[in-house]
Amino acid sequence: MRKLEENMNTNFVVNIGRQLGSGGRQIGQLLAERLAISFYDKELITLAAKQSGLQEEVFERPDEKSRYTLTGGLLGLKGPALDMGFSRNYLWNELLFKIQSDVIRELGHEKSCIFVGRCADYILREHPRALNLFINADLDDRVKRVITNYKLTSKEKATDLIERMDKRRAGYYNYYSNKKWGAAESYHLCINSSVLGIEGTVDFIEGFVKQKFQLQ
Amino acid sequence: MKFTSNPTELGQEKVGKLLLRYALPSIIAMTASSIYHITDSIFIGHGVGALALSGLAITFPLMNLAAAFGSLVGAGAATLLSIRLGQKDYDSANTILGNALTLNVLIGLSFSVLSFIFLDPILYFFGASGVTLPYARDFMEIILLGNVITHIYFGLNAMLRSSGRPEKSMFATVATMVINLILNPLFIFGFQWGIKGSAWATVISQTVMLVWQLKFFSNKSGFIYLQKKTLKLQKKIVTDALSIGMSPFLMNAVSCLIVIVINQGLLRTGGDLAVGAYGIVNRIAYLFVMVVLGLNQGMQPIAGYNFGARLYKRVNEVLKITTILATGVTTFGFLFANLFPEAFASMFTNDKELIDLSVNGLRIVFLSYPIIGFQMVTANFFQSIGMVGKAIFMSLSRQLLFLLPCLLIFPRIWGIDGVWYSMPASDLISSIVAAILLVQHFRQFKHKEQEEENVTKEYREQIELQPNAKEG
Numbered sequence: 001m002r003k004l005e006e007n008m009n010t011n012f013v014v015n016i017g018r019q020l021g022s023g024g025r026q027i028g029q030l031l032a033e034r035l036a037i038s039f040y041d042k043e044l045i046t047l048a049a050k051q052s053g054l055q056e057e058v059f060e061r062p063d064e065k066s067r068y069t070l071t072g073g074l075l076g077l078k079g080p081a082l083d084m085g086f087s088r089n090y091l092w093n094e095l096l097f098k099i100q101s102d103v104i105r106e107l108g109h110e111k112s113c114i115f116v117g118r119c120a121d122y123i124l125r126e127h128p129r130a131l132n133l134f135i136n137a138d139l140d141d142r143v144k145r146v147i148t149n150y151k152l153t154s155k156e157k158a159t160d161l162i163e164r165m166d167k168r169r170a171g172y173y174n175y176y177s178n179k180k181w182g183a184a185e186s187y188h189l190c191i192n193s194s195v196l197g198i199e200g201t202v203d204f205i206e207g208f209v210k211q212k213f214q215l216q
Numbered sequence: 217m218k219f220t221s222n223p224t225e226l227g228q229e230k231v232g233k234l235l236l237r238y239a240l241p242s243i244i245a246m247t248a249s250s251i252y253h254i255t256d257s258i259f260i261g262h263g264v265g266a267l268a269l270s271g272l273a274i275t276f277p278l279m280n281l282a283a284a285f286g287s288l289v290g291a292g293a294a295t296l297l298s299i300r301l302g303q304k305d306y307d308s309a310n311t312i313l314g315n316a317l318t319l320n321v322l323i324g325l326s327f328s329v330l331s332f333i334f335l336d337p338i339l340y341f342f343g344a345s346g347v348t349l350p351y352a353r354d355f356m357e358i359i360l361l362g363n364v365i366t367h368i369y370f371g372l373n374a375m376l377r378s379s380g381r382p383e384k385s386m387f388a389t390v391a392t393m394v395i396n397l398i399l400n401p402l403f404i405f406g407f408q409w410g411i412k413g414s415a416w417a418t419v420i421s422q423t424v425m426l427v428w429q430l431k432f433f434s435n436k437s438g439f440i441y442l443q444k445k446t447l448k449l450q451k452k453i454v455t456d457a458l459s460i461g462m463s464p465f466l467m468n469a470v471s472c473l474i475v476i477v478i479n480q481g482l483l484r485t486g487g488d489l490a491v492g493a494y495g496i497v498n499r500i501a502y503l504f505v506m507v508v509l510g511l512n513q514g515m516q517p518i519a520g521y522n523f524g525a526r527l528y529k530r531v532n533e534v535l536k537i538t539t540i541l542a543t544g545v546t547t548f549g550f551l552f553a554n555l556f557p558e559a560f561a562s563m564f565t566n567d568k569e570l571i572d573l574s575v576n577g578l579r580i581v582f583l584s585y586p587i588i589g590f591q592m593v594t595a596n597f598f599q600s601i602g603m604v605g606k607a608i609f610m611s612l613s614r615q616l617l618f619l620l621p622c623l624l625i626f627p628r629i630w631g632i633d634g635v636w637y638s639m640p641a642s643d644l645i646s647s648i649v650a651a652i653l654l655v656q657h658f659r660q661f662k663h664k665e666q667e668e669e670n671v672t673k674e675y676r677e678q679i680e681l682q683p684n685a686k687e688g
Contacts (some may be wrong), residue, residue, distance in 0.1 A: 051226045052224065053227050053525045054521070054524040054525050055524060055525060055526050058524040093614060094295065094298060094299050094302065096298070097302070098302045101302075109224060120370075121301070123303065125305075174452070175456065178300075178305065178308045
C-alpha cells in the first residue's frame with residue numbers, strides 16, 4: 001500500500017475524451033510514445049475481459065454497438081419511454097462498468113499511463129496527478145478521418161456515424177460520471193486538433209503535460 | 217444484479233448452489249409482501265364482510281398505480297446510487313439519496329391530492345358499485361393520507377438494498393408484515409374500525425419502519441446519510457432516475473389497466489361479489505407468481521455472466537434448474553387450487569356465495585399454472601442474456617397483448633367464466649410463443665455450443681493466470 005502511494009506521487013495519468021474522428025486516439029498514442037508511458041484504449045477491454053472471465057464483445061456493447069436495434073426492431077418502439085430501461089439492461093451494464101473501472105484504477109495506481117475514453121477522468125478523480133483533456137476537430141476533418149478509418153463509401157454515412165457515436169459517448173459519459181461530456185468545465189484542457197494538426201496538437205499537449213508534472 | 221465478491225465465482229461454483237444463494241433473499245422478500253396482502257384480505261373478509269373484500273379488490277388498481285409511481289423514482293434512484301457507490305463517489309451518492317427523498321415526497325403528494333379530488337369517479341371506473349364504493353372509499357382515503365409515507369418507505373427500502381444492505385431492507389419488509397399482522401386484528405376485531413382498521417394498520421406499520429429507516433440514514437458515521445443540502449433537486453439526477461424508472465413504471469401501469477378491465481368485466485357479468493372473488497383469486501395466484509419472480513431474480517446474474525463468458529453449458533443448466541423449480545412451484549399451486557379450492561377460499565370468507573364464486577375462479581385461473589412457470593422463466597432468461605426486446609415482448613404478451621383481447625371478447629360469449637378463462641387462455645398462447653422463441657434461440661446457438669469446450673479450457677487458464685487480480 002505504501003509503495004502504491006509513492007507510485008502515485010511520482011506517476012501521472014492523462015485522460016483523453018474525444019469526438020469521433022477528432023484524431024484523439026492517434027494523439028494519445030503519439031503522446032504516450034513521446035513520454036514513454038503506457039497507452040490504453042481498446043486494450044482496456046482485453047484486460048477487463050481477462051480479469052472477469054467474460055468475453056471481450058460483452059464489454060464492447062455499451063459504447064460501441066447499437067443498443068436500440070433489438071427493441072426497436074421487434075416492437076417498433078423507438079421512443080425513449082420503453083426503450084430506456086429495458087434495452088440498456090442497467091444492472092448488467094453497471095457491473096461491466098465496475099469491472100472496467102477496477103482495471104483503470106489498478107493501472108492508474110500502478111504506473112504512468114494515458115487512457116482514452118471510458119470515463120477514466122471520473123474514475124481516477126482522486127488521483128493526485130491527473131490531467132483531463134478533451135479533443136474535438138472541425139467537422140470536415142472528422143468526416144475525412146472517419147471515411148478512411150472505417151472504410152466508408154460516402155460523406156453521409158460518415159456524418160451519420162459521427163452523430164450517432166457522439167451521442168452514444170455523451171450518453172455513456174453523462175450517465176456514468178457526474179460530469180458533462182465535451183463541456184469545458186469537465187476538463188483541464190479542450191483543444192481543436194484541426195488548428196495545429198495532429199503532430200502540432202501533440203507538441204502542444206506534450207508541453208502542457210510536461211509543465212504541469214515538471215518533467216524535462 | 218449484485219455481485220458481492222469476485223464475479224468469476226459465477227463461472228465456477230456449482231449452478232444449483234449459486235441459484236439458491238442468489239434467489240433465496242428475493243424469494244423471502246417477495247413472499248413476505250405477498251403474505252402481507254393475503255393476511256390483509258383475510259382479516260377484512262372475516263372481520264368486515266364479503267362485500268368489503270369486493271371494495272378492497274376495487275382499490276387494487278389504484279394501489280398498483282401508486283406503486284407504479286413509487287417505482288418510477290425508486291428503481292431509477294436505486295440504480296444510480298449503486299453506480300456511484302461502486303465508484304466510492306459518496307458525495308454524488310448522497311445527492312441521489314436526498315433527491316430521491318424529495319422526488320418521493322413530491323410525487324407521493326401529487327398522487328394523493330389528485331386521487332383524493334377524483335376518488336369517487338376513479339373508484340367507479342375501477343369497478344365499484346353503489347354498494348361497494350363506501351368500503352373502497354373508506355379504505356383508500358386512509359391509504360392516500362399515508363401515501364407519502366408509503367412512497368418514502370418503499371423508496372428508502374430500495375436505497376437500502378442498493379447501498380449494500382439487503383439484509384436491512386429485508387428486515388424492514390418482514391417487520392412491516394409482522395406489525396401489520398398484529399395491528400390488523402386489533403383494529404378490526406378489537407376496535408371495530410372495519411375496513412378502515414386495515415388501512416390504518418398498513419399506514420402505521422410503514423410509518424414505524426420509516427422511522428427506523430430514517431434513523432439508519434441519519435447515522436453520520438455511515439457512507440451515505442441524509443443531509444439537508446442534498447434535498448434540492450438536480451436536473452441531471454431527476455431525468456436520469458425518471459428515465460430508468462420509466463419501464464418498471466409502464467409495466468406496473470399495464471398491470472393496473474388489466475386489473476381495471478378484469479374488475480369491470482366481473483362486475484358486469486357477475487356483480488359485486490364476483491369482483492371480491494377476483495380479490496381472493498388474485499391474492500393466492502400472486503403468492504405463487506412471487507416465488508417464481510424471486511427465482512428469476514436469482515437466475516439473472518448467473519445466466520448473464522455465463523452467457524457473457526460463453527459458458528453455454530452453464531447457461532443451459534441454470535435455465536433448466538430454474539424452469540424445473542418454477543414449474544414445480546406453479547404446479548403445486550395448480551394442484552392445491554384444484555384439489556382444495558374450498559380450503560383456499562374459506563380462508564378469506566364465510567360467505568357461501570363468495571366461496572362458490574372464488575372456487576370457480578381458482579379452478580379456471582390455475583388451469584395454466586403447470587406451464588406458466590416456464591413462460592415466466594423464459595422471458596426472464598432472454599432479459600438476462602441481453603435480448604431485451606424478446607423479454608419485453610414476452611412479458612407484455614402474457615399480461616397485455618393476448619390478455620386484453622381475450623378479456624374484451626370472451627365475457628361477451630361466456631359471461632363470467634369468459635373473464636376467468638381469459639387468463640389461462642392468454643397464459644397458454646404466450647407459453648407457446650415462449651416455447652417457439654426458445655427453440656429458435658437454441659437452434660441459433662447450437663453451433664456455438666461446439667466451441668464451448670475450447671472456451672471452457674481458455675476460461676480456466678485465464679482465471680488461473682491471475683489469482684491475485686483483485687489485490688493491489
